[in-house]
Amino acid sequence: MGRPDAGRPWTRPADVREAGRRKWPVLLASFLAGHGWEPLSVPLRGPGPAEIGERLADVQTWAAEWDRAARGPLRVECKKVGGRLIGTNQIPCRAWLDGYDQAWEFLGVRQQVRRLTEIAEQTKAECPRVIGWVERHPVKALELASSWTNLLATIRWVDERQLGAMYVRQVDVPGVDTKFIDKHKRVLTELLDIQLDPARIDAAAPDFEGRYGFRRKPDYVRLRTAVAGGAYTELTVRADELAAPPPGVTRAYIVENEITYLAFPLVPDAIVIFGGGYAVNVLERLDWLVSLDLAYWGDLDTHGFAILNRLRRRFPHARSILMDRETLLAHRSQWVPEPTPTRAALDLLNPAEQNLYQALATGAFGPAVRLEQERVNFAWLEQAFRVNELHARDAARGAPPAGTTSLRCSADNLQMDI
Secondary structure (H helix, E strand, O other): OOOOOOOOOOEEEHHHHHHHHHHHHHHHHHHHOOOOOOOEEEEOOOOOHHHHHHOOOHHHHHHHHHHHOOOOEEEEEEEEEEOOOEEEEEEEEEEEEEHHHHHHHHOOOHHHHHHHHHHHHHHHHHHHHHHHHHHHHHHHHHHHHHHHHHHHHHEEEEEEEHHOOOOOHOOOOOOHHHHHHHHHHHHHHHHHHHOOHHHHHHOOOOHHHOOOOOOOOEEEEEEEEOOOOOOOOOOEEEHHHHHOOOOOOOOEEEEOOOHHHHHHHOOOOEEEEEOOHHHHHHHHHHHHHHHHHEEEEEOOOOOHHHHHHHHHOOOOOOOOOOOOOHHHOOOOHOOOEEEOOOOOOOOOHHHHHHHHHHHHHOOOOOEEEEHHHHOOOHHHHHHHHHHHHHHHHHHHHOOOOOOEEEEOOOOOOOEEEE
C-alpha cells in the first residue's frame, strides 16, 4: 500500500479484496440462508492535498488502479480533494459491493459457491436435518466437498440400518471404511448428533463408539501364572470375561514394562499382570483384585506415582514396590529425563511416596528425573521380591512383623537385613 516512506499508506484494490475475504464465511452463511444482500463498503485511504502536490506521479498511478477497479465488479465512490494551490481533484474514497454476484466475481469464488450450492441441495434432499449445519459452517462444508457424499451416506446408514452390538467395521457404505470414519469422526459426531433421535445418543460416553451404540474394541488383560498343574504359563484374556483369578492365586503384581513383566519372578500362588502405563484403568474392572494381596511397580517418575494414585482409587489396599527414594538414589547413573512431568495433586499416596513424588515434581534431584522400570538392576528386583514374599506370607499367617525391614543394595553388592 503506497511507498514505504509514505506517511500514511493508501488503500489499494487488493486491500479491499482482502477485507472481502475476511467476510467470506459470513457472506456464504447469509447467502445459503437466503438472506438478502446487505450493502458492503470499504472506506479508502488516499492521498491528502499536500501529497497530491508532492507525489503527483504516485497519485496518478494509484488513481489509475482505481479507475480500472471501478469498471466492475466494484463500485467506487469519489470525493473532492484540493484547494487554491493544487486545484480540486476527484479521488476514490469508498469501494462498494452491491450484491452477492459482484462479491463472488470480485473474490474469484464463483466455482466454490457453485459447489457449495450443490452440497446444500444434496443435503436438503438426503439429510434435511443437517442443512442447518451446512449453513452455519459453509467454509468447513466446502473443505469436506470431496467427502460429502460419503459423509451423508454414512449418516443415513447409521440412522436407518444400524443394529445393536455392531462394530464400526460393519458400516456397509460403498467407498466408506473404518479409516474414512476414523478420519472424519469429529464432523460425523456433529452431524450424527443432529440427525439421530436423542434417545440413540449417549452424550456421556467418552468415545465415538459408545456415543452411538457401536461395540468397542475389547480390552485385554495379559498375565503370567505359575499355578501348579496349570495348562498355560501366560494368558491374554478379554477383561469382561476374566471373572476370577486362576485357582490358588492369592497375590498379584502389576508391572509396567513388558520385558520386566516377562522376566518377573513368580511363585505358585501369585500372578504378574502387564499394566501398560495408564492402560491400568482396564484393571479397574477386575473386581476380584480386591480379594488379593496387590502390589504395583511403575516407573519411578511423576507419572508412575499418578498411575499408582489412580489404581488406589479402585483398589485402596494396593501397595507399591521399588518406588522409593532408596531405589532411585541407588540407580543414579540410570536416570533419564521425564518428557512431560505432571504436578497434579495426588491424594492417595502414603507419606513416603508423597514425599518422593513432590521431590520429583519440584526437581529436588534435578530437572525431570526419571528411573524407568527396565533400568532397575535385576538383582535389586529379585531381592525386593524376596522381601515382599516374606512379608506377604507373614501377613497371610497373621504373624506380627519381625521388626523393621530395610533393603540395602547396590548394583554390585546386595544385602538384606530383617
